[in-house]
Amino acid sequence: MSNYKMETTCIQGGWKPKKGEPRVLPIYQSTTFKYDTSEQMAKLFDLEAEGYFYTRLQNPTNDAVAQKICELEGGVAAMLTSSGQAANFYAVFNICESGDHIVSAATIYGGTSNLFTVTMKKLGIEVTLVNSDASEEELEQAFRPNTKAVFAETISNPSLVVLDIEKFANIAHKHGVPLIVDNTFATPINCRPFEFGADIVTHSTTKYMDGHAMSVGGAIVDSGNFDWMAHAEKFPGLTTPDDSYHGIIYAERFGKKAYITKATVQIMRDLGSIQSPQNAFLLNIGLETLHLRVPRHCENAQKIAEYLEANEHVAWVNYPGLKSSKYYDLAQKYMPNGSCGVIAFGLKGGKEFSIDFMDHLKLACIVTHVADARTCVLHPASHTHRQLTDEQLIEAGVQPDLIRFSVGIENVDDIIADIQQALDAVEK
Numbered sequence: 001m002s003n004y005k006m007e008t009t010c011i012q013g014g015w016k017p018k019k020g021e022p023r024v025l026p027i028y029q030s031t032t033f034k035y036d037t038s039e040q041m042a043k044l045f046d047l048e049a050e051g052y053f054y055t056r057l058q059n060p061t062n063d064a065v066a067q068k069i070c071e072l073e074g075g076v077a078a079m080l081t082s083s084g085q086a087a088n089f090y091a092v093f094n095i096c097e098s099g100d101h102i103v104s105a106a107t108i109y110g111g112t113s114n115l116f117t118v119t120m121k122k123l124g125i126e127v128t129l130v131n132s133d134a135s136e137e138e139l140e141q142a143f144r145p146n147t148k149a150v151f152a153e154t155i156s157n158p159s160l161v162v163l164d165i166e167k168f169a170n171i172a173h174k175h176g177v178p179l180i181v182d183n184t185f186a187t188p189i190n191c192r193p194f195e196f197g198a199d200i201v202t203h204s205t206t207k208y209m210d211g212h213a214m215s216v217g218g219a220i221v222d223s224g225n226f227d228w229m230a231h232a233e234k235f236p237g238l239t240t241p242d243d244s245y246h247g248i249i250y251a252e253r254f255g256k257k258a259y260i261t262k263a264t265v266q267i268m269r270d271l272g273s274i275q276s277p278q279n280a281f282l283l284n285i286g287l288e289t290l291h292l293r294v295p296r297h298c299e300n301a302q303k304i305a306e307y308l309e310a311n312e313h314v315a316w317v318n319y320p321g322l323k324s325s326k327y328y329d330l331a332q333k334y335m336p337n338g339s340c341g342v343i344a345f346g347l348k349g350g351k352e353f354s355i356d357f358m359d360h361l362k363l364a365c366i367v368t369h370v371a372d373a374r375t376c377v378l379h380p381a382s383h384t385h386r387q388l389t390d391e392q393l394i395e396a397g398v399q400p401d402l403i404r405f406s407v408g409i410e411n412v413d414d415i416i417a418d419i420q421q422a423l424d425a426v427e428k
């Protein structure tokens with residue numbers, strides 16, 4: 001782990017070329033790696049030696065990029081996955097099995113909500129959704145003897161609820177389970193959840209980390225702080241022998257790296273949602289400018305949120321950087337330099353008016369995406385969350401008229417002019 005500041009880590013983290021090696025991280029476009037003797041290869045299969053043998057388990061390009069993300073988050077080990085969905089699934093499934101239970105904030109990304117309430121339920125893992133604004137006493141009631149993890153997003157997509165990370169970490173630890181935080185929207189530039197007690201961090205690298213809407217990807221980072229052995233009975237997967245590796249015990253053998261090692265050599269081995277080295281290469285280019293892009297996204301979003309708040313056609317605006325936001329104080333505490341570039345708002349005239357407004361935007365495009373360099377917009381109730389009833393929408397923190405406006409890094413005056421012309425056009 002280096003002592004470099006964030007900006008330097010964005011550029012220099014991960015790939016450390018030795019004499020005569022490429023200055024720029026190469027794409028190891030190879031499924032496999034060569035050995036001289038059968039014995040050498042056998043040791044790799046037994047986890048007795050470290051090395052590459054098959055890209056489904058590990059690849060040098062991917063590892064360098066995972067290492068950079070690990071350094072940015074201040075963790076001890078990290079891995080890439082094919083998508084943010086795979087990251088959140090692996091992060092939970094690595095420590096949960098059929099018959100187990102997790103507690104999750106209700107205000108989470110629609111895809112994660114489906115994953116937890118539909119697909120994981122089929123695997124026998126139950127979830128209790130909680131209001132993240134609830135008191136510790138209220139949150140207590142969600143825990144069961146078989147609860148294995150607590151999950152939440154630093155800033156929720158699309159409702160922009162800012163998580164009280166310390167409150168969630170305290171309650172998780174009180175019940176002997178780790179707190180998993182999806183840090184996609186804040187990014188480590190604005191918030192490092194490990195500093196506030198989170199144990200595992202996940203990312204959809206598809207968003208700000210890639211930043212250019214080029215490649216879908218995910219990452220899991222472990223702080224190394226959760227003591228699996230202290231709660232051995234809850235986490236047999238980490239604390240009892242794995243027969244598929246001649247009975248190794250991850251927590252004993254790999255110490256602080258046990259969680260990521262298990263997720264790699266067992267879950268990734270068996271489920272195989274790897275990020276392609278080509279995508280990892282593109283992600284790395286995105287990461288190099290993360291520290292430049294994120295502050296600009298936030299600066300532009302702040303100005304646009306203030307403009308919207310003062311606009312007579314706007315019914316409500318939710319942006320954690322606004323003093324009027326319910327989450328302003330939490331945002332100041334956990335992300336004093338800025339929250340994210342996403343704003344949620346509704347127009348007077350409701351849902352129909354909001355949809356009409358979106359259709360009139362010219363610079364801001366309607367796309368199923370968020371958090372990239374280009375300004376884009378989406379109406380969750382008609383798009384990402386269209387399977388939910390109005391009641392379920394409200395529970396997920398999504399007002400039916402909510403417009404998710406993802407502010408890009410164009411000149412802010414052009415974005416405001418685009419909003420203005422669309423508002424003028426709808427009025428007629």
Ligand SMILES: *Cc1c(COP(=O)(O)O)cnc(C)c1O
Nearest residue numbers: 083084085109157184204206217
């Ligand atoms: C997009 C997103 C995901 C899912 O990531 P994919 O890369 O699309 O699979 C998970 N969490 C959050 C907060 C997201 O915004």
